[in-house]
Amino acid sequence: MSAQYDQIGDKVANWDVLPVRSEYMEGYTLFKALGTVKGKSVLDVACGDGLYTRQFKERGATRVVGVDISEEMIRNARRQEEAQPLGLAYHVSDVADMPLLGAFDIVTAVYLLHYASSPEHMLRMCRNIHAQLKPGGSFVTYAFNPEFSAKGPNSTRYGITMLDFPEVPREGQTISAELHTKSPFTIHFSYxxxxxxxxxxxxxxxxxxxxxxxECSPEGLTKYGHAFWRDYIDNPHAVALRCER
Structure with missing residues (x-):
C-alpha cells in the first residue's frame, strides 16, 4: 500500500473535490457517524496528506495525531502543517505495527481496513487501534462497502469508478478503482x-x-439535486462504521 500512495504523490491533493469525496457526501457522513470532536483527542490513522486531520483540529479537538504508511503522504501533510501550523503531529507507520502513541478519545480511519493483506493483518490493525483508545473510546472508519454490487449503478459522474468489479468477489481479491481527478489515477486494495x-x-x-x-448533506442536495445522488446512494462504494471500545 505504501508504494502505490508514494507513487500517486500530489495527485491525491485535489481528490476531495470529487462529489463523493467532498464534504457533501463523505465528509458529511463521516462527521455524522463521529459526532463532535470538540475537546477530545483524536488519532487519525491512514491520514494521507492530513485532509481530515486538519479538520479535526479546526473543529476543536485538543490533541490530534496523524499516521500513514506512506512517507510521501506524510511529507505532504507536514508541508501543510509548516505552512499553516495547527499543532498537528504526523508519523509514518503501518497501522498493524504502529507504536503506542497515547490514549485517545477517538481513532479515525478514512480508507484503511480494505488495505489489509490478510484477515490476520486486519486483526493486527484493529488490535493496535484498540490499544490507542481510552476505555469507552470510539473507532470510526470510512471504508469500502463490502456490499457494493457489480449489478448496481457505477457512474463516473461521482468521481470514482470501480473497475471490472466481480459479481461475487472472493475474500482477499484485489479490487481496483479509478479516481477521476484532474490527473486521474487508479488505486488497488483487497475485498x-x-x-x-x-x-x-x-x-x-x-x-x-x-x-x-x-448520506448527502442539505448543501449537496441543493447544489446537485436529489436525482444526481440517487444512483450513488443506491450503490455506494464506501460506508461508515463506528465501533466502541
Whole structure:
C-alpha cells in the first residue's frame, strides 16, 4: 500500500473535490457517524496528506495525531502543517505495527481496513487501534462497502469508478478503482466481507459495531439535486462504521 500512495504523490491533493469525496457526501457522513470532536483527542490513522486531520483540529479537538504508511503522504501533510501550523503531529507507520502513541478519545480511519493483506493483518490493525483508545473510546472508519454490487449503478459522474468489479468477489481479491481527478489515477486494495471486518474488530475487543450508509448533506442536495445522488446512494462504494471500545 505504501508504494502505490508514494507513487500517486500530489495527485491525491485535489481528490476531495470529487462529489463523493467532498464534504457533501463523505465528509458529511463521516462527521455524522463521529459526532463532535470538540475537546477530545483524536488519532487519525491512514491520514494521507492530513485532509481530515486538519479538520479535526479546526473543529476543536485538543490533541490530534496523524499516521500513514506512506512517507510521501506524510511529507505532504507536514508541508501543510509548516505552512499553516495547527499543532498537528504526523508519523509514518503501518497501522498493524504502529507504536503506542497515547490514549485517545477517538481513532479515525478514512480508507484503511480494505488495505489489509490478510484477515490476520486486519486483526493486527484493529488490535493496535484498540490499544490507542481510552476505555469507552470510539473507532470510526470510512471504508469500502463490502456490499457494493457489480449489478448496481457505477457512474463516473461521482468521481470514482470501480473497475471490472466481480459479481461475487472472493475474500482477499484485489479490487481496483479509478479516481477521476484532474490527473486521474487508479488505486488497488483487497475485498473483505462484512463478516471478516466484524470478526477482526470483535476479536480486537470492539463492540457495538454500527454500519452507516452514506448520506448527502442539505448543501449537496441543493447544489446537485436529489436525482444526481440517487444512483450513488443506491450503490455506494464506501460506508461508515463506528465501533466502541
Amino acid at each position: 473483505w466481507s462484512r463478516s471478516t471486518h466484524e470478526q477482526a474488530l470483535r476479536a480486537a475487543g470492539f463492540h457495538t459495531l454500527t454500519w452507516s450508509r452514506p
